[in-house]
Amino acid sequence: MCGIFCLLSLSPAESPHDQRLHQNLRRRGPDSAQDLTVSHAGPFSRCLFSAHVLHMRGPLTRQPVRDAGGNVLLWNGEVFAGVPVAPDENDTAVVARRLSACDAPAELVSALARVRGPWAFVYYQRARRCLWFGRDFFGRRSLLWRFDAEAEALTLTSVAGDACGAGPWLEVPAAGVYRIDLEAGRVAGTGGGVTLEVYPWATAAAGGGLPSPENVPSNCVATMNPWGLVLAPPVSPLNTAVPEEVEDGVLRSPPASRVAAEDLEAALASRERTGEVDRLIAVLSEAVQRRVLSLPSDVGDESPPPPPNEDHASVAVLFSGGIDSMILAALADRHVPAHQPIDLLNVAFKLQEKRRQQPAKKAKNKKDGEDQNKPAATAAASETPSPFDVPDRLTGRAGLRELRALNPARRWNFVEVNVTEEELREARRERVRHLVQPLDTVLDDSIGCAMWFAARGEGVVTRAAGDQTPFASLAKVLLTGIGADEQLAGYSRHRVRFKTSGHQGLVQELAMELGRISSRNLGRDDRIIADHGKEARFPYLDEDVVDYLNSLPVWRKADLSLPRGVGEKLLLRQAARALGLGSSALLPKRAMQFGSRIAKMENGRERASDRCNRLLSA
Template identity: 65%
Template sequence: MCGIFCLLSLSSAHFEWDKTVHEHLKRRGPNLSRDLTVRGTNPSCRCFFSAHVLHMRGILTPQPFQDNTGNVLVWNGEIFGGVPVMPEENDTAVLSQRLSSCDSPSEILSLLSAVRGPWAFVYYQKAGDYLWFGRDFLGRRSLLWKFDAAVNALTLTSVAAQSSGPDRSAWQEVPAAGVYRIDLKAVTEAGSVTFEFHPWAHGGNDLASSCSETILESVPSGCTAVTNPSGLVLTSPVCPLNTSIPKSLNEKESLSNSHPCVKDLEQMLASKEKNDEVNQLIDVLSEAVRRRVQSLPFRAQDGPPPPNDNASVAILFSGGIDSMVLAALADRHIPAHQPIDLLNVAFKLQVPKKQKEPAKKPGKHKNQPTGFKTDGADYQTSSPFDVPDRITGKAGLKELQDLNPERRWNFVEIDVTKEELQTVRQERICHLVHPLATVLDDSIGCAVWFAARGTGSTMQDGDQRAFTSSAMVILTGIGADEQLAGYSRHRVRFTMSGHEGLVQELAMELARIPSRNLGRDDRVIGDHGKEARFPYLDEDVVSYLNSLPVWEKADLSLPRGVGEKLLLRLAAKQLGLGQSAVLPKRAMQFGSRIAKMEDHREKASDKCTRLLAE
């Protein structure tokens, strides 16, 4: 993974680095940094490249990567398939070599269509004087753009920084709707920037019309986007969503009680057809996890092995169904002598103000300790950090220890006070979340940043000791809820509009996940010099889930804890997990209790004033 940057200047104005942007980029890529300036055929047009490398595989390869013919590549991505990359090879070098052999735009688009894995890139193609850039189909890597009319310059970067004044909202995320090409000769002559847009398409169906609307909404002021005149497209790496609706709904037997239990899942697995679907999901998801936990920095055979005390892989871990399945599958593919870090974040519960003692209720003892509610049930807490995700996380740890008692599972308790949250938000997180700016972006961005930092404590030899995770790869469960109807809004939509409405909702979820979640999470996790990896958004996993009719993935006529993400819950049971398989969905901002730290009257979609840099 890398922090990549490109400034396309159409004037002779001097470029001044934004120190905050430069520092953010360096933190993303702590292993090697380099700058490079390339001039086009017209001397007044120049491209300044800067790249900061996090070494993940093969030989440490400098970026910007310039080949023998003068092409330049800055690449923030991982090739997990589609284009052969040997364990000892570096994917930046491999991709550069393949790009340099492309003789036409259609060949470049064909190569990018073949790549399996997350990516964002900028590529200067010397032949023809073109600048290409874009993000993968699912937008799993961040890329932002901004045009500065005062100096006639376009900037592309992995991460930006807030600024005050009229320029505050200039940055926008590059839509993950296709790949863009700039003809540097043409824009130099015109004195303005025009993007030629190549959209993603399913099976040859041109998506240019719908994608163009998305592009036009976010094109930087002062620039123009046009659909490429040749009608060239990229081929989508995932199959279209199955939008079939059941002709008739068979009335299902209601569960024995409203509190779901593991036996309910056991009954469903008695069906051979359901068993086959579950096993297929396990196979494809297991392979997705394998690719992500084994594509780690290559070490020569005669080199020293990594110390067994340090984990290479960590998981954002709440003890919920998504993270539990990832942990169980990672256990299959990581050698048993290596630990796995389970990163569990908690924000300090605020002590309620003392109020007048209400009239005693029957059966309520006046000395009963204060409890906190989660999912309608009271539980007692002995620590202000015993938030719901800490409770379920510890229960999940016990299940994993039962599953594989030989492995060391480092359950990292990451405790955050309000004072530390406020300080770090102003110094770092507000810039990383930018240009997103809602209350929800604040909550999730802050929670993920502290979790990914991995600084907390673990239980060792009966004592709680300070601990910082060494893992460079962080698995996150994002994508499961969006594809398997895990959110409460899915249940609402199903109640109102049935399967047809639910299908529409899921189609929208997948289409907007790049702009709502993935760019932000990549920027936040990458700030620690660590790489976010998303197994649920592996192309093969998405294709398999897209191929299934919606009622096979979720059955929202069943109660919470079973109906949503039903297929994944059955997979968890098949993997040997226990009560975690029937835990109801709990959003990170509520499970970690960060949402309780600030203004309780806010809505998730409100603009968050706390994210404004001072």
């Protein structure tokens, strides 16, 4: 993983150096930094390539990678499947060799489509005098762009710099890959801009293939590539089948899925044994295995040393104690060597004293049984002695007890990341507001801040004697549960859509969720987590996992006629029970901003979609 940067200049004049942008790139890749300039005779004067590498596997491969033919690669990604990478190889070097062997656009597009794993890249193909760039199918790695009309330059970068400057930053749409013909010259009528040839994923091509104009930098024009080439998508289309759900004008669910909300074991026993649970566990387990074993090795003199002692892990989980993170931790336990610890990073924002002293409110007008199946550990924070005993802290501790029961021999480092209001303000001002760009909503602020502190992993752990010890997680790999809710109907809006439009509406909502995850979540999360020189890995978005879930009809994945804590993500809850997990399998969805209580530290009247002034004036 790394921070990549490319400045494509139409003018021989030097562009001003953005110190903030350079600092942000350096934090992403602390193990190696290097610049390379390629001069070009023609309309485009030069390309400046810069890479900051976080070494993750095989021998350290410095970037930019330049081959004997003069081709240049910037690669921010991981190859988990699709292309063979030996244990003693670095995937950047493997990808560079494969791209070097390509000549025609069809060959290069085919080579990229075979890669399974997250990636963003920039590739200068010298023989063809062109520049390629793009993101993977789900957009799991950040790539931003903007065109500076005054400097006559197009910038591509993993992360933005100062909010001010020439034109707004935009996320490169994860709709395919893009190519710039460096011999083509300027685009007429665009103020000297750039023509972008689009090579869309086949699924995007069905809808036209081109990104919407508002997602393309000013003075640039996106056009379909002249050969009509598309990339083969890595997953099968979403199963859109729906049951016969209307009877006498009343919506109904498949009878086989109706079970008592209070008895998940009955759900496992009553549903037809078609193997979905075992198959989901199998593909998820393999996805986790790929991500916890692709770690820095001892190959080469420049490889980083192993963790300094047995307290420090190589793998951490962003951990709330909810079902998504519990399953990731349980599966990581299968594959991380037994002598190594696993860090569980649990973030909490300090509750204000006046709010903690309020008596617990009685539940009124609760919909969908949202208080059912809630474990005793989630009692109101006002009844607990610590200002950091927020809901996610309490469920996290309960989840820790379940994991210790599953494997008492494992050292589980439950890292309590405690954040005060003063620390929050400083981090937002100095780091988060720059990283969240170009997103700017209240939701982006809340999740971005919470995730930044959690990923940093600085807090305390409680040892066997009950003593709390300061602790900083050194794990470079962070497993996160994003993708589970989007595929298994975990959000409250899915329940609303199901109530109003039945299974057909729910299918449409799930298709939209996965289609927008790159712009709504993943680019932001990558920028936030990588700021600590760590890498986010998303097992629920592994291509094999998504492909399997896409193959299932919606009623095999969720039954939203059942109450919260059971009906949503029902298949995943059954998998949790099969893995031996307990009450965590019945926890309803709780968003990070509410579970960590960061939302309580700000204006309660704000809506998640409102533009966040704190990101502008912090």
